[in-house]
Amino acid sequence: SGLGMFSTIICGFLSPLVVKRLPEHVQVDDPAVVKRLAKKLERQQIPLRSDYGYKVSLFSHLHQYSRKAPLTQLLSIPSTVIHPSIVRLGLQYSQGIVAGSNARSVALLHAFKQVIRDYTTPPNEELSRDLVNKLKPYISFLNQCRPLSASMGNAIKYIKKEISNIPSQCKEEEAKTKLLKCIDRYIEEKIVLAAKAISKYAIEKISDGDVILVYGCSSLVNHILCEAFEKSRKFRVIVVDSRPRLEGREALRRLVQRGISCTYVLISALSYILPEVSKVFLGAHALLANGYVMSRVGTSQIALVARTFNVPVLVCCETYKFCERVQTDSFVSNELDDPDDLMVTRKGKTQLENWQDVSSLGLLNLVYDVTPPDFVDLVITDLGMIPCTSVPVVLRVKNLDQ
């Protein structure tokens, strides 16, 4: 409308105005947005996954899916619209077989490699444009299976940029080989070598006789601890775990397998165990532009209590997980996992079996939370050890590089 144009022109003089729309996955309670999403999926021939169960009102703007209703029951067998490796990936995401920020990114890039290998440019089309359009429905599908993580988002941005930068006179075989090499290089640099670099910095911070507290199962933190143990540092680890995921058990197994002596507690015993702890190492799902750390739910608890006990909190995070989003609370953008995971069967009885019949009862299974930078003492990245508030600087440097 005229007024809208008028105001944007005025603002245009003052500062470059970028109108950012709220992402669709945090506006689930707005029927217009849901309708728009349904139309988009219909155009892309992707089935719409329906929400499940009663949602707690504070989080009713987020999707909540059930693991018992996979998206594949609405797809044809064999899948023709979506590449089979993407269907497999979506299944593995929704069932939790591939979980953890790094694993999900690597699996995504691996699936994209298969897609690129099987791709042929249709006549009268350019690879640089058509391949990007081919990837869009796949990304919608994966988003429906499980909301994309920040690291996956960055990886997708990188791939799309690389594809668009393919010169039009490049032959198809050459272009495909180039893209596959790019993907391999991205994984090698941003994940594997980054982990090595972070280990090197982190090991400097681990001294003999340390008692290190870790939370959940972070692939990077496990890697650091295993490397430190290889380099003959003497330390012991306390693994803190929480329901319903109980990922700490897997972290415990990996550390004990290497020979590291570990203690295992649940998060409710945190303040009991903290007086023994000398350092806290935490992994991150993403680092936000205002310095907040987005990680598994419970991390902010740990950081808060550790701060109270004056225990240093070190967050380890690769730079490819830095994202430009800004968030100050865990409500606006989060992920709701299957509420049925909260049901526990003990001695043959499941107390919450008929929770859906109780109209005033809602089960909330949050996946992420954000930790303010005041509680984090140091962030160890592959670019070095930086304070939490330097994240925007890193992002600016990265953008300049690209």
Next chain:
Amino acid sequence: MELQAVLMAAGGGSRMMDLTYNTPKPLLPVGNKPLIWYPLNLLERVGFEEVIVITTKEVQKMISTDPKVKLDVKMKLDLVCIQEDADMGTADALRHIQQKVKTDVLVVSCDLITDAALHEVVDLFRAHNATLSMLMSKAHEFTETVPGQKGKKKTGEQRDFVGVDGTGKRLLFMANEADLDEGVVIRKSIMRKHPRMHIKTGLVDAHLYCLKKSVVDFLADNKSISSIRGELVPYLVRKQFSKSTNSPKVIDETHQNLKKNDSNISSRDEELLHLTQERSCWNDHRGDMSDAYHGGRLRCYVHIMDEGICYRVNTLAAYIEANRLAPKLFDEPAVHPSAVVSERCLIGADSIIGASCQISDKTSIKRSTIGVSTTVREKVKVTNSIIMHGVTIEEGCNIQGSVICSNAVIGRGADIKYCLVGSAQRIEPDAEVNITYHYKSITYNNCHKVSK
């Protein structure tokens, strides 16, 4: 392409020779549709667009010439014929079409009638990158009386022992009673990896398998395996825990040899898959120090249906049960529009009348299936029976709990209880027949279709 469908329709129906000596098993009518229609319909419903059908020349001829055999499917059928007397097992048949198999296969048997959600089986195959994924169902008691049998049931067939893990999805053990000498023997190495095993008997194997392409290639090199169910599946289940599968030579080697030029691609991808598994915080079991899947590359999964219809029509009892339940699987009207049904007859809600039938006055048809082009004259009572195509039932007959095969003629006033009347047989008028089979072996006059 993700999966290719292969339909095995060359079996002889050796356990129901009474029905199949004249009609090949894939074409036996169930609910007035040929048996082969049910798995084809299942495949079409989930979205397959083409199917490789392995069958005999006889069946192929009947499909293309006989108007009563209408397959009614939109999919492209690639019929591969094998010799009837070649005595080929299902694995031999797969080996026969090895050249046509370009990707992973979904093998279905022609005698499977089910409303299972196939995505459950295929999802296990996809998500866990399994070598084998199969469908099983809890067996239901057959309630109908089988004609020709005086007692309740025959002695039970040899049981199948199926061992699954705690989740009920991973297949750990499979053996048939016939192969076990004294008892069920489970290796210690399996118990160490999966200390909680549930052993189930009383499961029906739906003979629906998702197999990796490397298995088909493996079959090509191992000609000693002839049956999928009897030999290949137990072999794969055992091979999961074989010590050598941590560097699987038997199955993956052939796979890798065929991809020589892509060898560096597949090794890079293997590295990425390994990296993913290493970084992922998931494990399929708990309690010991091993990685996910115990580091094994070969995995077999099973989906066990609790509810729903799943029948393998390979015995007479199953055939009768399937006829009772088949109408629930499709929405067509019970009485075919082209059937001529007189107004003064009583047709129960659970009966099916086929096309071009003629049902005369004062007949009563309850819980029965009447085939195509069958003539039923006045005052006939048909209860709990299956009447196939082209049969003529003269006036006043009483047919109960029986199976009347195609083109038979039942003389007037005959009283038939719990019998199986073979193809083109003739029952004398006023005969009283109880609990027997009537075959070619009993001599009668040449049958003529008695026309009015």
